[in-house]
Amino acid sequence: MRPISGAFKRPRLYFKGHKNVKDATSTVRVRFAPSPTGHLHIGGARTALFNYLYARHTGGVFILRIEDTDRERSKEEYTAAILASMAWLGLEWDEGPLFQSKREGLYQAGIDRLLAEKKAYRCYCSTEELEEKRKLAEANKQKPMYDGTCRDKDLPARDAPYVVRFRSHNSGVTDFLDLIKGRIVFENKELDDLIIRRSDGSPTYNFTVVIDDMDMGVTHVIRGDDHVNNTPRQIQIFEALGYPVPAFAHVPLMLGPDRSRLSKRHGAKSMTEYIDEGYLPEAMVNYLARLGWSHGDQEIFSIAELIEKFDIADVGKSAGVFNPEKLEWLNAHYIKESDPKALAGRLLPFIEARGYGSPDAPWLARAVVTLQERSKTLVEMAEMGGFYFTDEIAYDPKAAAKFLTADVAAPFRALAERFGSVSPWETGAIEAAFAEVIEGLGLTLAKLAQPLRVALTGKTVSPGIFEVIEVIGRDRVIERIGRAVAFIEGNEKK
């Protein structure tokens, strides 16, 4: 094989004929395997997305597997949340969800087989002993590894707690061709004998992964970079079991603003939180895809385009920092591009959550049109448009002091009077009527627009005043102007 060094691209050329690379004619089968010990976070979502895109791009199969072998920390509510988040993102899986907790027999059979073939052995070392040795190694600045005390003793099962360890090679190397990073080599002496069955009898991660990937016919393992170090161990297990080794693609991690692994501390939020904050799945998918993957200078991708263009060869090798501003920009972009009716449907729950009731859909779509180009999230949209959804608008004190002054009372009355006969009730006619009134009074548009905005919305910032007038509706507008006049006159008496 040609030596691989330095810059690395086009893996398929390099990988042709390598043992752990599937030939292009077999059907691609990939899987996303979250563990239900927490919500789906942004990094996991990206891994899921890459798997999904690769499956769809190649016409392959996308499998969802729930790795719930940690009985202490796994919770059903997390499984439900992960499934819901994936559905929100539009990442439909073809097979599953399969639960490892329901496949216990498969793992036990595999372990027993390895034990019978002496490729695994019983180890009676206690946790305390191990912990002590680990500390000692650390104190000596050595890599903490199991020292192989029970490795060659061929100990039988007896009435004492024991674990089963995988007997790994202790010389030579284990290497693989990572579809993203290229050839990665490990000295086998760096690998210790990992536990594959706990003393309570349950199988461990590194073993269940191998069994499942084999059983499910997984051809490409696309997962986070943090699994690179598990790979040589898993390869050895595949080989010990006599199974073909799948291809691996380790996606670089997503980092926080301080360049360390993204964690809750940096605001690494769950998908659920982004949903609640009013992000659109299109924006999230687009953002996630572009963090680590690129296609020339293109920034905006529909899901169909991603499926068409996504290739593991175009995934970068270095870790990327999560950038909330760019996500926000994309969200604003997709809000602007959305069909108003569809967007109104998505906005509705946010309006209801704020106690504004459930506005009529066609009317809400009209309000949405005026809000689209100035909202970055659906939350912002619901808040900004509050004056549409309730008549209990509160005047911003500063705005009222500045614009709801005695001199606008008379023009307001004239406006209300004139609005009573505007027909049809739409921005063009409204604007014409407004122009008529200010002309008659010798005022300018600028002079009266802001006070009116405050009267109608309570604020100095809003969509275009004529659109606002149209959408709020004739009766409510006249009502609000009347209330503003009363407010002004009330102030005068003081």
Next chain:
RNA sequence: GACCCCAUCGUCUAGUCUGGCCCAGGACACCGGCUUUUCACGCCGGCAACAGGGGUUCGAAUCCCCUUGGGGUCGCCA
């Protein structure tokens, strides 16, 4: 500490494999300007990077080596 990986604007990245088209392109953010009934949107412009050092070569962001920096992993978690 050991092992593994990575290294282009503040951030995401194009360009690196197949050296010259790159005194490095796009996007976010930021800063100006234009537009304007407010705020936005939009448009125009600006700021800003090949980590350092050696090689190889007529020529290196691109190939090689070293250094430095960053990240990951070292669990009866996954």
